[in-house]
Amino acid sequence: MKTTNVILAKTAGFCVGVKRALELVLKAINENQTKIYTYGPLIHNPQVLELLQERGITVLQPGGQVPDGLVVIRAHGIPPKEQGDLEAGGARIIDATCPRVAKVQAIIRRAAERGASTIIVGDADHPEVEGLMGHTQARGFVVARAQEVAALPELAEVIVVAQTTQSKAHFADLVERIKARFPQTQVHNTICDATASRQGEVMELARQVEALVVVGGRNSGNTQRLVEISRASGVPTYHVETEQELDLEEMSRYRTVGVTAGASTPHWLISNVVGTLKHARALRPGSWTHYLYRAWRFFLKSNIYVAIGAGSLSYTSSLLQDVEPRFSYFFVAFFYVYAMHLLNHFTDKASKLNDPVQSMFYGRHRRFLLVTGALSALLALALGLYLGWEAFAFVLFMSTLGLVYNLKIIPEGIAAVTHIYTLKEIPGSKTVFTAVAWGVLAALIPVVCDQTPEITYSTAIAFFFVAGMIFIRSGLFEVLAMEGDRVVGKETLAIALGKPRTLNLLAAASLIFGAILVLAAWLDIIPTLGYALGLCGLYALGYLTIYRRGLMDSGLLLESLVEGNMVVAGILAFLWDPFHTIF
Ligand code: SF4
Structure with a gap:
């Protein structure tokens, strides 16, 4: 399959100031029961703003009525008078002004105290510039274009600063003109190095690629600046907010594309x-690979693939326990996992951030997925009933756990002390619950429903095999979803431990997982199939390494690879199967 070479700018994405502001807001949400406001929109990104709103954050319009609660000052900062009004009105302030913006404010304040005027090179209506103007003691001027320099009044002592996201070339040009008018001008190049290196990288990238894509909000000043710089370099430039806006037909013309944000x-x-860009050439509308891709995407995003994986694990763990596999065991796991994944998606607010493609897919096929999800839940219960009361009880218990996972069921006394109201708020709970649920469904049901049920050490190993596979798989998916999960307040293992430690833990778990299966086979606790299944540990280590080295960042391919481990286990078991009775 032909792929497009995509070069991603190292500086693309959140700068330290935005990251810090977002973290301060999320911390405030977690620690406070009171109403929280941001003074203006926290970040120029509509998807993040929408989720913050769902978490109860209200955007306060500058100059509006002072509310009773916590007010977060965003990274751009605000004029001191407005901060004073907020404090006088009784609001409690969390100051998320970026330290680099605060430094510019301090330069202006010092100049103003000695009577100097300040010329700010920037956009007069940008919130950062409005904030800076507030520190000039009414001796400030904003210039965005050369003509505005000529229109400045006569000034005695002058300093020049830049809005932190200005382009270097534009600032240098205006400084030259300002100096020509006011030779004694003191120049402070306050363009933030995060901005400068981002812009420098765009120019560098433009020399290496055939086209450049800039990702970011249309109302984000620094994103627009990147677009302007890229266009000025002569390279075809596309500004998109999401991958849905990419014209695949057009993008497929390029072999090397740069991306910045x-x-x-x-x-x-x-x-x-x-x-999406990597596969733009292969996914060109009308090509056969486009249809293949769409078919595979349906298979994966509809959860049919992961449900087959669940059935495969059930089949494999039957063999590990010397239990004759049956279709009914396979399908109990299949239907349960299919239904629970759908339920989970429809109640998961972070998924529209973490996986917009999946979200759109769910939106398009909502009715089909809801109907098949409900039917699957009923079929899992009916099959459980058919297999016996133990299987029915397991399915019912696990389904109930899945349903109450998001509900406030922690007793008030405990919740008041721990600030944990739902099971999902227990750090790392999702990874552990998912692993246990799959272990029960895929490993325990076959053995308790067997004609001669015999719980032995092999049951413990089969349970460990299923839960281990799922723990590693879910752990990596949580790492991929960290940013979105943090915004919606999920307490996943990856968030609790951080990305590097989680990846180390998963890598160690993969090795231990493989070693225990091989050891258990060697000790005759499980059949010789255990030797082959040790490969699944290496397989998991393989996809973790691929991710770590940046060879696959996210997307369909990585997802297919990760979910594929369960199917590989099923194939290994099928090749080994002495019963061969399932088919
Ligand atoms: S000054 Fe730099 S680091 Fe701070 S918010 Fe602006 S771009 Fe980000």
């Missing part, structure tokens, strides 16, 4: 654009 663009949006 504004300071308020989340990583997940950038990854989706990169993933």
Whole structure:
């Protein structure tokens, strides 16, 4: 399959100031029961703003009525008078002004105290510039164009600063003109290095690629600046907010495409654009690979693939316990996992951030997925009933757990102390619950429903095999979803441990997983199939390494690879199967 060479700018995505502001807001949400406001929109990204709104954050319009609660000052900063009004009105302030913006404010304040005027090179209606103007003691001027320099009044002592996201070339040009008018001008190049290196990288990228894609909000000033710089270099430039806006027909003309993003663009949006661009040539509308891709995407995004994986694990763990596999065991796991994945998606607010492609897919096929999801849940229960009361009880218990996972069921006394109201708020709970649920469904049901049920050490190993596979798989998916999960307040293992430690833990778990299966086979606790299944540990280590080395960032291919481990286990088991009775 022909792929497009995509070069991603190292500086693409959240800058430290935006990251810090977002983290301060999320921390405030987690620690406070009171109403929280941001003074103006926190970040120029509509998807993130929408989720913050769902978490109860209200955007306060500058100059509006002072609310009772916490007010977060965003990274751009605000004029001191407005901050004073907020404080006088009784609002509690969390100051998320970027330290680099605060430094510019301090330069202006010092100049104003000694009576100097300040010329700010920037956009007069940008919130950062409005904030800076507030520190000039009414001796400030904003210039965005050369003509505005000529229109300045006569000034005695002058300093020049830049809005932190200005382009270097534009600033240099205006400084030259300002100096020509006011030779004693003191120049402070306050363009943030995050901005400068982002812009420098765009120019560098433009020399290496045939086209450049800039990802970011249309109302984001620094994103627009990147677009302007890229266009000025003469390379075809496309500004998109999401990968859905890419014209695949057009993008398929290029063999090498560069991607950069504004300071308020989340990583997940950038990854989706990169993933789509890589396959733009192969996915050109009308090509056979386009139809193949769409078919595979349906298979994966509808959860049929992961449900087959669940059935495969059930089949494999039957063999590990010397239990004759049956279609009914396979389908209990299949239907349960299919139904629970759908339920989980429809109740998961982060998924529209973490996986917009999946979200759109769910939106398009909503009715089909809801109907088949409900039918699957009923079929899993009916099959459980058919297999016996133990299987029915397992399915019912696990389904109930899945349903109450998001509900406030923690007793008030405990919740008041721990601030944990639902099971999902327990750090790392999702990874552990998912692993246990799959272990029960795929490993325990076959053995308790066997004609001669015999719980032995092999049951413990089969349970460990299923839960281990799922723990590693879910752990990596949580790493991929960290940014979005953080915004919606999910307490996943990856968020609790951080990305590097989670990946180390998963890599160690993969090795231990493989070693235990081989050891158990060697000790005769499980059949010789255990030797082959040790490969699944290496397979998991393989996809973790691929991800770590940046060979696959996210997207359909990585997802297919990760879910494929379960199917590989099923194939290995099928090749080994002494019963061969399932088919
Ligand atoms: S671009 Fe620079 S100055 Fe502006 S918020 Fe980001 S880090 Fe701070």
